Structures are given as structure tokens and as C-alpha cells.
Amino acid sequence: MVLMNSQPPKLAILCGRGALPERLAHFCVNEGRDYLILAFEGQADKEFISKHPHAWSSVGQIQQCLEILKDHQVGELVFAGKFNRPSWAEIKPDRLGAQWMAKLVGKVFGDDSLLRGLIKLIEENSQIKVLSPESIIGHDLLAPRGVLGKVNPDESYFQDIIHGRKVAQTLGIVDVGQSVIVQQGLVIAVEAIEGTDNLIERSIPLLKKGPKGILVKMVKPQQDTRVDRPTIGLKTVEQSLKAGLGGIVMEAEGVILMQANDSIKLADREGLFLLGVTDDEEIS
């Protein structure tokens, strides 16, 4: 009986796109932990979801979501993957959804304040605890500090690393994007809502000959890292190689590094550096 009580509560995975929801689901399967995938119309990969215990809802149906979670006796909740931000017109709110939207209307906000409002609403209207993915899977989900793999950034990259970090942090203050591409001292492209893959893709014609560019991805200062951590994975490495970038810089203990082994293996093979930096350390 003691063992039974020490079981963690049932986990709901609020499921967006990308590899993280799957990793969390497999973690639950491996640990024998009860879980439920809560998926939203137009947001999640149907094939993956069909293989796991799941329920569907719509964005804005917050009351309905909380009822589903209550019915399934969910005790903890994690946001996982990337969510498309719907327009106001696409949101079909129920009572709680309308309450959430009413608080937002007329306010200046980015993705971050939108999600913080949602968490507050969940916590005020249920007993469910909102957790970060790394508090479930473990802290090694986050990029460590220093060079990952075998490729070291040579000195010629240092100024671009420092500049990119500064620009990404400055952008973060006004709740814009998390990633920038820098080359030869110049910011080539800045992410807003297009996503990092599209950012890299569109930088290709903007990159010049000579010393290679780099991707820098930092956490926004005010970001609620429980629900909206920037993520890097194998696809980011593949895209960066395709664009001819020389390396990827990510905030250590801040950015989620998915498929770490495969990402590092590919980066090593192709000569791309992977570097975890803190938000204020000296780079040299």
C-alpha cells in the first residue's frame, strides 16, 4: 500500500508538435506512470496520438479541458511541443475560455504572456499542478554548459557568439522570438513567430561567403520555462548544416536539447559546433 501511494499522480501531456510529447509519453510508458495525452484540433500529430491514451479538445475550450482532466483524475500537467497560435477568430471559447480571452483583449502581449495567463487560469480553477518537462524527465533534457561533442568553435566565432547572445536577450525583453542568426558581425535574421526552421531556411540567401554564420537561441528573461522552453533537436542540426552554418549556440540549462545523441553525432560528423552558454558568462 505504501508503494501504491508513492506513485506519482496521473500526468496530462498537453500536446503540440515536435518530438517532446513523444519523449514524455515514452517516459511514462517506461516508468509505468499513468498518463493522458490532451490534444487540440489542428495542433498535434494524429498518428502519434492514436497510439496513446488520449482526449481531444479545441483551443479556447478551457472549461471542457479541465473537465476532461478531472474525469481522468489527472493530478499533474505538462505543456509539450510547439503550439500554433490561433487567431482570435479561430478560438471558440467556452465560459472559462472567454474569461481568459477577456483578460487578454486590448492588452499588448506575446506568446509568453498568453501562456502565463493560461497557466494562472488552470491553477485557479483546478487542483492540477503545472510542471516543466525537465522536472518530469530530468534535468539532462536541457543543454549543458560548454562544448557538446567534438567540434570546438574557433576564436573567429567569439564576437558573433557574444553579439548574437546580446541581441537574442534584448529581443527576449520585448517578448519577441528566441533565435537569431549572426555572420561576420551582422545579424542576418531574427525570429519572431515563424519558427526556428523557417528562420534558418530564409537566412540561406542572406548568408555571405567567408566565415560561417551561427544560430543563437536563448531563453526570454520573463519566459515561463514550465510551458515554453525553446527547443533544439536533430532537425535544427540538419537545417543548420543545410544553410552552411558553423555552429549552434544555446542557453545552457535553458534550452531543451532533444535527440541529444543523434544531434551531437551528426554535428561531430559534419564539423558543426554545439555550444551551451549561460546568459552572462565570459566567452573566450
Added chain:
Amino acid sequence: MVLMNSQPPKLAILCGRGALPERLAHFCVNEGRDYLILAFEGQADKEFISKHPHAWSSVGQIQQCLEILKDHQVGELVFAGKFNRPSWAEIKPDRLGAQWMAKLVGKVFGDDSLLRGLIKLIEENSQIKVLSPESIIGHDLLAPRGVLGKVNPDESYFQDIIHGRKVAQTLGIVDVGQSVIVQQGLVIAVEAIEGTDNLIERSIPLLKKGPKGILVKMVKPQQDTRVDRPTIGLKTVEQSLKAGLGGIVMEAEGVILMQANDSIKLADREGLFLLGVTDDEEIS
């Protein structure tokens, strides 16, 4: 003789792309002012240049440029139009060009510090005065404060205007871009080096249904407005309409408004607002 002496010195127009070099050339023709277009390989429109007194040089050939200007007895100089930033590899420097590059190597810089270094070098090595386009053509080249034309931004735009202005200013501090597109409280796209036309173009699939987005263009705080003023013109209005934007916000007395009559006429006809704001006024 007195009248002869009161003639302004010969003006060199350092010629990039866009409508501004042509406007300056026509201004000189109309005023009977001596002028010379200094064009750079791969930077300027050959057809336009062929119709005016001109000379060619290459980026990095600063000494050669100064000699051309001296040979033509140029006394004043204006940067006009948009210049493509070449990669280090493409610059073929002469002695002064190398000196300019040597000062820049290893520095973190954007377009702005690059141009400031160039002006300093010109002023240190010649008697030529670098002027702003509006000090030649007149201050009405710049966007005025307030609503231009007949379309007023309704209240629903105010938050996006305020937010866009703040984000554009914040970006300017780290010498990134000058323009952002905002819709429904969210920054849709941020300009780095792709140019405003490309910024608008790539925002099209990112814009949502519902209240329209806006383009906001501000001057960077540290920008040397003699050589690098952000510009808006008929093409910006056309592109904005194509993207379904609701208005264009520009820094009053900061952004150059080209083809003002045609731009306002088109905006009026299609219901797009044009608004000049200062960098700190209250918007209401």
C-alpha cells in the same frame, strides 16, 4: 561674381538602389546644381546612371573614390538609396579601404557602425562634407507627424502601434533592423537585413484572420541619419496592401517618405492608414 560664389559646391550622390538617388539627381537638374553620381559595381541601376554625369568604383576602393571626387571638384556628398552589404570576401580594398576594414575586423558591428566608420574616413581624408538627403532637398522629404491622407487608424490599432514602436526601438538599440510587423498584439516578423519589402512578403503566410496587421518603421537611436535613413515609398504601400496590412506607422521627422503624393493617394483609395509618430509621444 557674387552670384557665382553663392552657388553650392558640386554634389556627389553615392548611389544605391531605390528612388532617392533619382530624386536627388532631378533636384540638382532643376536647381541647376552641379552633381556627379558615384556608382558601385553591383549596387546601382545602370540605366538610370547612364542618363546622368557619373563615375564608377568598387566597394573598398575608398582611395580611388576620394580621387574621383577630387578630380571632379566635389565639395559635398550624400549617400542615397539602399546598398547591399558585401561580404568581406567581395571587398577589394585599396590602402584606405584596407585601413577602414582593419578598424572593423574583429569588431561587433551592424550596418550602422560600418557606415559611420566610412564617413569618418572620408572626412579625415578629404575636405568633402557629408550631408543628409533632407538637408539638400528639404525637410519635407521626411514623414510628418500625424495622419497622412484621409484614413485614420481606429482605436483597435493603438496597442499594436505602441507595441510595434517599442519593439522597433528596442531592436534599434542593438543595431538590428528598423521595421516590425505587428498584428493582434503579436510581433509577426522582425526585419534584420532582408529589407522591408521582403519582410512584408514573408509575413503574408504568418498573418491571421481578424483585425489587420500593421508595419512599424522607426529610426535606430544611434543611427547616423545623414547616411542611413529608413525609407518608405509607393512600393511599401503596394506591398502592404498586397499583404492585407491595415496601416503603416513611421517615425515622424525620422523616416524618409518617397513619392509622398502617389503613396498617400494609393493609401487613401485602398483604405490604408499612414501615420507619423515621434519616438515618445502618447498615441490616442
